[in-house]
Amino acid sequence: MKFFTEENAELAQEIIGRYPKPRSAMIPLLHLAQEQEGWVTDEAMTEIAELVGTTSAEVLGTCSFYEMFKRKPVGKYVINICTTMSCALMGAGDLMKHAESRLGVKSGGSTPDGLFTLEGAECQAACTEAPCLQVNYRHQYRVTPDQFDQLVEDLASSDSDIPEHGVLSQIRQHIPADKFVGSTPPEDVVSAPVWLSEAGGQ
Amino acid sequence: MTQMAGTPIPHAPGFIANTTPRIVTSRFDYEDSYTLARYEATDGYQGLKKALQQTPEEVHNEVRDATLLGRGGAGFPAGVKWGFCPPEVWPRYLVVNGDESEPGTYKDRLLMELDPHQLIEGCLIACYAVGLSQCFLYIRGEMAVAQERVAQALNDAYAAGYIGKNILGSEFSVDIVLHWGAGAYVVGEETALIESLEGNRGMPRLKPPYFPASIGLYGQPTIVNNVETLSNLPWILEHGSQAFTAIGTETSPGTRMVAVSGHVKRPGVYEIINGTTTFRDLLYGTDMCGGIRNDNQLKAFVPGGGSAPWFTPEQLDLPFEASHVGPQGSMLGSGAIMVMDETTDIPAAALTLTKFYAHESCGKCVPCREGGTWLEQILRRVVEGRGTNRDLDLLIEVGETICPGDFPHAAVASKGIEAVPFPYRMTTICFVGPSAFAPVHSALTLFREEFEAKVSGNDEPTMIEVAVDV
Numbered sequence: 001m002k003f004f005t006e007e008n009a010e011l012a013q014e015i016i017g018r019y020p021k022p023r024s025a026m027i028p029l030l031h032l033a034q035e036q037e038g039w040v041t042d043e044a045m046t047e048i049a050e051l052v053g054t055t056s057a058e059v060l061g062t063c064s065f066y067e068m069f070k071r072k073p074v075g076k077y078v079i080n081i082c083t084t085m086s087c088a089l090m091g092a093g094d095l096m097k098h099a100e101s102r103l104g105v106k107s108g109g110s111t112p113d114g115l116f117t118l119e120g121a122e123c124q125a126a127c128t129e130a131p132c133l134q135v136n137y138r139h140q141y142r143v144t145p146d147q148f149d150q151l152v153e154d155l156a157s158s159d160s161d162i163p164e165h166g167v168l169s170q171i172r173q174h175i176p177a178d179k180f181v182g183s184t185p186p187e188d189v190v191s192a193p194v195w196l197s198e199a200g201g202q
Numbered sequence: 203m204t205q206m207a208g209t210p211i212p213h214a215p216g217f218i219a220n221t222t223p224r225i226v227t228s229r230f231d232y233e234d235s236y237t238l239a240r241y242e243a244t245d246g247y248q249g250l251k252k253a254l255q256q257t258p259e260e261v262h263n264e265v266r267d268a269t270l271l272g273r274g275g276a277g278f279p280a281g282v283k284w285g286f287c288p289p290e291v292w293p294r295y296l297v298v299n300g301d302e303s304e305p306g307t308y309k310d311r312l313l314m315e316l317d318p319h320q321l322i323e324g325c326l327i328a329c330y331a332v333g334l335s336q337c338f339l340y341i342r343g344e345m346a347v348a349q350e351r352v353a354q355a356l357n358d359a360y361a362a363g364y365i366g367k368n369i370l371g372s373e374f375s376v377d378i379v380l381h382w383g384a385g386a387y388v389v390g391e392e393t394a395l396i397e398s399l400e401g402n403r404g405m406p407r408l409k410p411p412y413f414p415a416s417i418g419l420y421g422q423p424t425i426v427n428n429v430e431t432l433s434n435l436p437w438i439l440e441h442g443s444q445a446f447t448a449i450g451t452e453t454s455p456g457t458r459m460v461a462v463s464g465h466v467k468r469p470g471v472y473e474i475i476n477g478t479t480t481f482r483d484l485l486y487g488t489d490m491c492g493g494i495r496n497d498n499q500l501k502a503f504v505p506g507g508g509s510a511p512w513f514t515p516e517q518l519d520l521p522f523e524a525s526h527v528g529p530q531g532s533m534l535g536s537g538a539i540m541v542m543d544e545t546t547d548i549p550a551a552a553l554t555l556t557k558f559y560a561h562e563s564c565g566k567c568v569p570c571r572e573g574g575t576w577l578e579q580i581l582r583r584v585v586e587g588r589g590t591n592r593d594l595d596l597l598i599e600v601g602e603t604i605c606p607g608d609f610p611h612a613a614v615a616s617k618g619i620e621a622v623p624f625p626y627r628m629t630t631i632c633f634v635g636p637s638a639f640a641p642v643h644s645a646l647t648l649f650r651e652e653f654e655a656k657v658s659g660n661d662e663p664t665m666i667e668v669a670v671d672v
């Protein structure tokens with residue numbers, strides 16, 4: 001049994017083809033696996049290892065370094081509340097307490113219905129809009145307790161355009177074949193690019 | 203269409219237009235600022251066209267003459283860095299640093315979400331000038347919307363012939379590949395960024411020898427530039443380096459984007475004149491933050507992102523100029539100011555940063571991995587009222603294992619404290635370790651009485667809890 005669906009397997013090949021070395025596609029492929037399944041399974045890592053020409057231990061090594069890759073199932077909506085300085089100065093601590101009591105879970109936990117995972121997170125590059133949070137890596141700004149409750153209600157009743165956990169960018173890069181310069185392994189490139197040599201080199 | 207100075211723009215959360223020249227934020231007023239149509243209608247891709255009419259060397263010289271300082275944190279001039287690629291070693295790559303995650307920093311995400319074509323045009327100009335044959339645009343993992351906007355912009359720019367084979371009918375051909383991370387602050391460090399792009403754990407490499415311009419991606423010469431740095435290039439090529447250096451000061455020309463967050467009346471992201479704008483202008487200016495919330499007193503501020511030693515009201519009149527800020531004990535870093543008013547619990551505020559750096563340590567260097575964790579734990583017990591006087595010395599002792607010798611800090615005349623200039627010595631590979639210490643050191647040096655109040659009465663030394671059976 002293959003892990004990736006046929007469509008995603010094709011996409012995986014397209015992604016790998018953009019890099020001079022296949023291993024560079026590792027993080028994008030882990031994201032693709034997480035998009036397909038909601039989290040990163042062992043089967044996914046084994047298949048990614050084959051695709052980029054390494055061992056599954058190496059894939060696990062990379063995967064486990066990065067916070068966003070979940071190696072066990074999480075809620076449909078992962079709510080990350082920023083707890084770094086600017087947000088903390090503007091009430092992130094209270095927001096977190098409110099969230100914990102509203103959802104009935106501690107930071108790091110998931111609701112039994114599988115809908116929400118609550119996490120404390122680090123600076124989300126929205127410090128002027130504190131306190132802020134992300135739902136599946138989409139920002140909500142200057143969140144009050146009431147707004148938090150409303151958000152949870154909207155998400156629970158699917159009244160929101162936030163995609164399920166695992167889906168990141170809903171727009172993919174596509175490089176048209178006739179425009180693609182192509183990825184050459186670095187060892188096969190021996191001379192200056194043509195526009196430099198035309199200009200007399202540098 | 204131009205917004206009144208000092209008003210936030212609804213579709214650009216955080217950005218506040220003011221009266222300074224707008225180099226990188228000029229399209230932010232438009233609701234469709236991120237589309238190719240808007241970009242082309244507002245001088246888009248004109249800088250690239252001008253570049254292609256010149257030799258790569260001429261373009262490089264133009265950027266060198268502009269003294270465009272890197273906006274990612276270190277402030278190194280882009281044109282000089284580009285010149286560090288060893289001659290006749292091919293291929294060379296461009297890696298765009300869009301990993302923005304330094305506490306307090308919010309500007310690159312705005313530039314990617316609101317004007318992705320400007321960034322793309324900047325990448326193309328850099329590739330043309332330096333002979334970089336492939337570009338990887340690395341966006342922080344947790345920025346789904348930025349990834350969408352940049353992906354759409356790349357697709358549109360390929361279709362319109364701005365990227366790919368024979369750009370605008372010339373000999374110049376380059377691909378821009380969208381890449382995205384998965385959550386790890388340290389990956390913003392340029393050598394860690396490269397490791398990550400090679401599919402590895404994002405751990406920094408030792409410099410020397412691993413300066414990216416000589417040994418970077420796949421061991422090849424690689425230019426790493428910040429999103430804001432590259433976003434300046436279209437304007438510089440279109441208007442010329444002289445127009446750029448006419449703004450700001452000789453050593454810090456142009457504008458820069460600065461996020462001011464925390465206890466101000468109007469927190470926001472502002473494009474300010476580089477070199478001359480002071481912290482007071484930013485925090486108190488009527489077209490900028492408009493003062494401290496509730497007209498409270500200012501207690502302290504972090505002037506350059508979470509890694510920077512703190513300033514007090516005594517440093518408010520320093521301008522945004524490294525040669526002024528460095529001798530006074532801090533750095534400008536990533537253009538991020540975090541403001542604390544009189545109500546702030548200083549040790550607790552320091553903890554929100556120290557725990558960040560402790561958490562983000564990649565674990566490669568012992569002083570950072572161990573020291574950061576200890577700093578966090580000791581500080582936490584002080585904040586929670588479980589610390590002792592001895593802990594205050596212990597914080598400094600642990601810090602000195604990461605940064606031996608004097609650590610930079612600001613002057614406080616009223617307390618008889620003199621400034622210790624930037625930079626510091628360090629025992630670690632990158633700045634994450636020292637950054638765990640910086641907030642503790644600043645807070646403890648400038649506001650020692652607040653720490654003493656928290657530990658007073660706790661004379662019993664707290665034994666460090668180690669789970670060892672002897």
Ligand SMILES: Cc1cc2nc3c(=O)[nH]c(=O)nc-3n(C[C@H](O)[C@H](O)[C@H](O)COP(=O)(O)O)c2cc1C
Binds near residue numbers: 300303390427632634
């Ligand atoms: C721990 C650490 C984190 C960093 N994070 C970022 C970042 O998120 N974005 C960035 O552009 N530069 C970051 N930098 C600086 C980069 O290493 C590098 O100097 C910069 O990307 C170079 O671009 P510039 O010359 O255009 O500023 C970081 C540095 C360190 C030590």
Ligand code: SF4
Binds near residue numbers: 565566631632635636
């Ligand atoms: S200082 Fe910390 S984050 Fe930087 S390389 Fe060393 S252990 Fe890793």
Ligand code: FES
Binds near residue numbers: 088306
């Ligand atoms: S501190 Fe919360 S977004 Fe930066």
